[in-house]
Amino acid sequence: MLILFTLPIALLNMSKRKTSIEDIARKAGVSHSTVSRALRDSKLISSKVREEIKKLAQEMNYVPNAIAQSLQNQRTYTVGVVVTSIADPFFGELVEGIEQVAREAKLNVLLSASHGDFEQEIAAIENFHYRRVEGILVADSRVSKQYTPKLTQFTVPTVLINIDTEDQGKTFHSVAIDDRLGGSLAVKHLIELGHTCIGYLGVGDGSKAAQQRLEGYQMALAQAGIAQNPDWIAIPNPDHEIIKDLDIGKKMLPQLVEAGVTSIFCYNDMVAVGALLACKELGLSVPRDLSLVGFDNTALSSYVTPPLTTVSQRMLEMGKLAMTMLLDLSQGKTVENLLLSPFLVKRDSTDIKLYR
Amino acid sequence: MLILFTLPIALLNMSKRKTSIEDIARKAGVSHSTVSRALRDSKLISSKVREEIKKLAQEMNYVPNAIAQSLQNQRTYTVGVVVTSIADPFFGELVEGIEQVAREAKLNVLLSASHGDFEQEIAAIENFHYRRVEGILVADSRVSKQYTPKLTQFTVPTVLINIDTEDQGKTFHSVAIDDRLGGSLAVKHLIELGHTCIGYLGVGDGSKAAQQRLEGYQMALAQAGIAQNPDWIAIPNPDHEIIKDLDIGKKMLPQLVEAGVTSIFCYNDMVAVGALLACKELGLSVPRDLSLVGFDNTALSSYVTPPLTTVSQRMLEMGKLAMTMLLDLSQGKTVENLLLSPFLVKRDSTDIKLYR
DNA sequence: CTGTTAGCGCGTTCAC
DNA sequence: GTGAACGCGCTAACAG
Numbered sequence: 001m002l003i004l005f006t007l008p009i010a011l012l013n014m015s016k017r018k019t020s021i022e023d024i025a026r027k028a029g030v031s032h033s034t035v036s037r038a039l040r041d042s043k044l045i046s047s048k049v050r051e052e053i054k055k056l057a058q059e060m061n062y063v064p065n066a067i068a069q070s071l072q073n074q075r076t077y078t079v080g081v082v083v084t085s086i087a088d089p090f091f092g093e094l095v096e097g098i099e100q101v102a103r104e105a106k107l108n109v110l111l112s113a114s115h116g117d118f119e120q121e122i123a124a125i126e127n128f129h130y131r132r133v134e135g136i137l138v139a140d141s142r143v144s145k146q147y148t149p150k151l152t153q154f155t156v157p158t159v160l161i162n163i164d165t166e167d168q169g170k171t172f173h174s175v176a177i178d179d180r181l182g183g184s185l186a187v188k189h190l191i192e193l194g195h196t197c198i199g200y201l202g203v204g205d206g207s208k209a210a211q212q213r214l215e216g217y218q219m220a221l222a223q224a225g226i227a228q229n230p231d232w233i234a235i236p237n238p239d240h241e242i243i244k245d246l247d248i249g250k251k252m253l254p255q256l257v258e259a260g261v262t263s264i265f266c267y268n269d270m271v272a273v274g275a276l277l278a279c280k281e282l283g284l285s286v287p288r289d290l291s292l293v294g295f296d297n298t299a300l301s302s303y304v305t306p307p308l309t310t311v312s313q314r315m316l317e318m319g320k321l322a323m324t325m326l327l328d329l330s331q332g333k334t335v336e337n338l339l340l341s342p343f344l345v346k347r348d349s350t351d352i353k354l355y356r
Numbered sequence: 357m358l359i360l361f362t363l364p365i366a367l368l369n370m371s372k373r374k375t376s377i378e379d380i381a382r383k384a385g386v387s388h389s390t391v392s393r394a395l396r397d398s399k400l401i402s403s404k405v406r407e408e409i410k411k412l413a414q415e416m417n418y419v420p421n422a423i424a425q426s427l428q429n430q431r432t433y434t435v436g437v438v439v440t441s442i443a444d445p446f447f448g449e450l451v452e453g454i455e456q457v458a459r460e461a462k463l464n465v466l467l468s469a470s471h472g473d474f475e476q477e478i479a480a481i482e483n484f485h486y487r488r489v490e491g492i493l494v495a496d497s498r499v500s501k502q503y504t505p506k507l508t509q510f511t512v513p514t515v516l517i518n519i520d521t522e523d524q525g526k527t528f529h530s531v532a533i534d535d536r537l538g539g540s541l542a543v544k545h546l547i548e549l550g551h552t553c554i555g556y557l558g559v560g561d562g563s564k565a566a567q568q569r570l571e572g573y574q575m576a577l578a579q580a581g582i583a584q585n586p587d588w589i590a591i592p593n594p595d596h597e598i599i600k601d602l603d604i605g606k607k608m609l610p611q612l613v614e615a616g617v618t619s620i621f622c623y624n625d626m627v628a629v630g631a632l633l634a635c636k637e638l639g640l641s642v643p644r645d646l647s648l649v650g651f652d653n654t655a656l657s658s659y660v661t662p663p664l665t666t667v668s669q670r671m672l673e674m675g676k677l678a679m680t681m682l683l684d685l686s687q688g689k690t691v692e693n694l695l696l697s698p699f700l701v702k703r704d705s706t707d708i709k710l711y712r
Numbered sequence: 713c714t715g716t717t718a719g720c721g722c723g724t725t726c727a728c
Numbered sequence: 729g730t731g732a733a734c735g736c737g738c739t740a741a742c743a744g
Binding site: 386387388389390393399400401402405424426427428429430 | 713714715716717719720721722
């Protein structure tokens with residue numbers, strides 16, 4: 001009878017359930033708390049039995065159970081990260097940065113993709129909450145403003161990345177890139193090269209980035225006292241089917257050339273590459289006939305011909321800073337929102353204006 | 357006395373600790389198990405108190421504790437993923453695929469980067485074990501063979517991605533790309549275009565991929581009955597300082613041209629782009645004077661001029677398949693290792709051989 | 713239908 | 729130095 005009962009239990013233990021401190025306690029003829037102490041190098045335990053228990057644990061290849069520990073410690077050593085798309089090299093860099101400093105702080109990263117969908121973003125964050133993460137990072141949500149009501153319930157430190165937080169409460173913190181400065185840098189560079197007919201080639205989403213880069217463009221022109229021409233600004237109608245940035249660059253370039261610009265600041269590298277391709281079709285030489293500046297400093301920008309002058313986003317750094325901020329936050333420190341300054345990367349797609 | 361004791365506890369509850377089913381049970385005047393059942397829609401509970409409890413839970417904005425549930429269920433609904441670098445767009449795509457099917461299966465993804473370091477890979481996997489993940493995915497480890505001894509201890513289903521498993525035991529499973537076939541596809545394409553002097557431009561790491569792509573090249577030539585020339589194979593000395601793939605392409609191209617090839621199969625897109633740049637410097641036109649084939653089908657390949665003919669890796673699909681395999685595994689199904697067939701993407705860097 | 717009890721694996725008093 | 733007992737939050741078995 002006794003055998004009939006112990007057999008299946010033993011089988012279960014062997015097959016699936018991992019060894020616990022109770023298992024090794026039984027084998028060592030001590031109590032489970034002695035084992036717990038021995039494994040944690042408590043000085044209360046005689047060094048003799050401590051070594052013995054450690055050896056035993058090794059043999060039974062014991063692996064402590066983080067779940068049980070979490071329940072006891074009230075700590076999960078986990079942070080949650082939400083990005084719109086993992087495949088986007090941009091967010092890849094960002095997550096890399098986050099993971100690096102998380103790892104140093106002995107924290108693990110739980111990753112979720114929202115695909116730009118509001119529902120999925122909320123679901124991901126609630127799930128993180130459910131799992132008791134110790135911090136949350138949300139990157140580049142376009143629907144961020146709808147967050148506020150739902151998110152204020154959350155007690156977990158949260159930092160938003162590349163989201164406009166000007167109108168947010170004190171609940172959230174953020175690190176973002178200064179797109180206005182970026183646009184301004186690009187245009188100033190062109191001005192320094194002697195250009196005065198400078199175009200802007202943008203995209204039609206209503207994003208904060210799009211708006212601010214354009215503002216940077218206008219600011220730089222105004223500061224230099226250069227007259228602005230509406231025909232030099234090309235932005236596709238937002239009603240249009242969503243087309244790829246590359247195609248936007250391709251299709252919109254001719255009208256700017258037509259309008260007489262000698263240089264163009266493009267919303268991003270993709271648009272710039274599109275413009276570059278269009279130039280080739282038109283028989284225009286870059287930078288001889290037309291100077292082009294991109295934005296983002298994606299890997300792409302250095303491999304096209306000619307390599308693109310562009311504005312660097314520093315996503316890796318943003319990830320590191322955001323995670324560092326999260327760490328500070330969970331230690332009760334007060335933090336300041338960060339607005340990172342992008343910088344110009346000069347390559348070969350820009351040159352001094354030729355007077356022909 | 358009683359007040360002195362309850363006050364700090366109450367404060368603690370208010371400040372940090374989230375509301376538990378016990379909290380809401382107390383407020384509702386029922387037992388905690390009644391609350392548990394009500395929340396889980398047990399039919400044992402009268403619909404009246406069930407609704408009442410649910411409303412109460414809502415008000416106290418109760419969020420169940422996944423940790424406590426895990427301890428009880430013996431399930432974590434978590435899988436661990438190890439990649440060498442998250443920033444690499446390649447792995448970004450892979451992880452995207454993994455996350456997509458994980459999400460459908462209600463599983464969360466714990467992400468770790470190894471940076472190609474053996475120690476870190478092991479550490480990541482042990483950490484996953486410690487956290488009781490329900491499955492592990494490891495991508496592209498070059499030191500995979502050293503794994504076996506350590507990893508056989510693990511009972512968690514594990515699938516290896518893009519790792520040669522021919523010599524591995526039955527403990528692990530894998531999905532990988534057929535590099536040999538890929539190389540063969542590329543070269544066959546060149547043969548069909550009339551080329552007979554076909555070069556191979558490779559890299560000097562001793563990876564399985566490097567070796568098998570070269571084998572594919574040789575196989576295709578042999579099958580077509582085309583004579584092989586050692587001078588048409590350019591592979592940098594592995595002793596050299598580790599240089600970037602792009603530079604390898606740039607530096608090694610001239611010697612192949614010298615040797616008289618009319619087309620080249622490059623180890624990857626990066627090498628091919630390097631070769632492309634070198635061609636420009638030499639005044640060679642691609643594909644007029646020289647046809648070039650890459651490997652990987654990175655975003656890059658479609659944006660250079662001319663767009664690169666290349667072999668597609670399908671990382672997104674690999675991620676999906678690997679995760680699906682993991683799911684099957686944890687359901688006790690028997691699975692077969694997968695060897696994915698890459699396919700050729702024809703673009704503009706290859707053309708029929710011109711007789712001049 | 714509902715309450716009581718036990719237990720998931722572990723850390724931690726509090727006694728001995 | 730060591731063991732017994734309790735609690736972390738929850739589910740499930742067993743009583744009523």
